[in-house]
Amino acid sequence: MKEKLLNLLLVLTSFIGYLEWGKENHLFLLQAEVEIISKFISNPSSVIHPFILLPFLGQLLLIVTLFQAKPNKTLTYFGISGLGLLLGFMFIVGMLSLNYKIIVSTIPFLFLAILTIKYRQDLSRQ
Secondary structure, eight states, X not given: OHHHHHHHHHHHHHHTOEEEETTTEEEEHHHHHHHHHHHHHHOGXXXXXXXXXXXXXXXXXXXXXXXXXXXXXXXXXXXXXXXXXXXXXXXXXXXXXTOHHHHHHHHHHHHHHHHHHHHHHHHHHO
């Protein structure tokens, strides 16, 4: 049960990732995903990029684990990796630009990702 809760929290915290560029441009990852899905329906080739597909695939893998009786460890790790690429990169960009909004928005996911990995490793040792 704790595995599912951690995976659910990973998905939810990925939605609050905050992007900001230029003076007037900003959005949360949830808003970006809605735009990506609508663009995918109208023009699939416009959203084919690794920084779009890998995090989205990672999120889907974590969502799949929520419907499994016992969440698959491999799917969980791949899901964290896919989302971690984007949110880790966002964290680094936030640190380099000293943008506290981006930094703070990525910390919950990164913290939960580390916590989930440690929890899964502890389960494997038992």
